[in-house]
Amino acid sequence: ETGVTQTPRHLVMGMTNKKSLKCEQHLGHNAMYWYKQSAKKPLELMFVYNFKEQTENNSVPSRFSPECPNSSHLFLHLHTLQPEDSALYLCASSQDRGGKGNSPLHFGNGTRLTVT
Amino acid sequence: AQKVTQAQTEISVVEKEDVTLDCVYETRDTTYYLFWYKQPPSGELVFLIRRNSFDEQNEISGRYSWNFQKSTSSFNFTITASQVVDSAVYFCALSEAYSGAGSYQLTFGKGTKLSVIP
Numbered sequence: 001e002t003g004v005t006q007t008p009r010h011l012v013m014g015m016t017n018k019k020s021l022k023c024e025q026h027l028g029h030n031a032m033y034w035y036k037q038s039a040k041k042p043l044e045l046m047f048v049y050n051f052k053e054q055t056e057n058n059s060v061p062s063r064f065s066p067e068c069p070n071s072s073h074l075f076l077h078l079h080t081l082q083p084e085d086s087a088l089y090l091c092a093s094s095q096d097r098g099g100k101g102n103s104p105l106h107f108g109n110g111t112r113l114t115v116t
Numbered sequence: 117a118q119k120v121t122q123a124q125t126e127i128s129v130v131e132k133e134d135v136t137l138d139c140v141y142e143t144r145d146t147t148y149y150l151f152w153y154k155q156p157p158s159g160e161l162v163f164l165i166r167r168n169s170f171d172e173q174n175e176i177s178g179r180y181s182w183n184f185q186k187s188t189s190s191f192n193f194t195i196t197a198s199q200v201v202d203s204a205v206y207f208c209a210l211s212e213a214y215s216g217a218g219s220y221q222l223t224f225g226k227g228t229k230l231s232v233i234p
Contacts, residue, residue: 004160040226041226042120042223042224042225042226042227043207044187045222049228088159090159090161104151104163104166105152105159105163105222106163107161107162108160109158109159109160110159110160110187112159
């Protein structure tokens with residue numbers, strides 16, 4: 001059983017819908033991340049939270065809105081998405097990111113998002 | 117800027133063969149960290165190994181071994197006596213030392229899809 005749980009596993013939404021992706025980690029980590037994985041592309045870092053504070057926003061369009069109410073939970077709120085936003089969205093956590101960049105990331109299974 | 121190149125997009129081997137997955141990286145830092153992750157069909161990326169730039173010792177873990185060569189900026193991964201369960205996409209990644217300016221980045225390669233045929 002993974003220490004990082006993502007729901008839902010699959011999501012199909014229209015361009016006018018509003019939906020949210022949820023991530024929960026049971027590892028006692030302090031940093032959480034959203035990554036986007038598209039076909040034929042490297043994983044793209046979207047957002048980083050450290051101790052609930054957003055510390056990285058990698059030029060992500062405003063139609064993606066993250067929320068981190070505590071160190072164990074991370075949400076990605078979606079609205080008015082485009083078909084090109086269809087991808088696998090992966091959540092990850094790590095012990096910290098204030099160290100020397102060597103804390104390995106622990107990933108969830110991802111949410112497979114399809115925008116129609 | 118940092119970059120990770122996995123030139124092999126897809127590899128197929130017959131079960132019990134050895135296979136090496138290549139990873140070449142670029143970075144200006146003298147302190148950095150290299151990682152390998154495995155992504156099985158279930159989607160979750162599984163952490164396999166972390167190596168810091170000051171430790172060039174090769175590592176072996178069961179059927180897995182890693183060859184870190186700073187001179188050629190490579191961090192290759194070998195699976196010995198491959199098994200069907202090894203079929204997955206494997207990602208090499210690089211992170212530079214945290215600069216304290218909010219610039220922490222873990223850069224992934226595009227991945228190599230390994231298929232082990234029974």
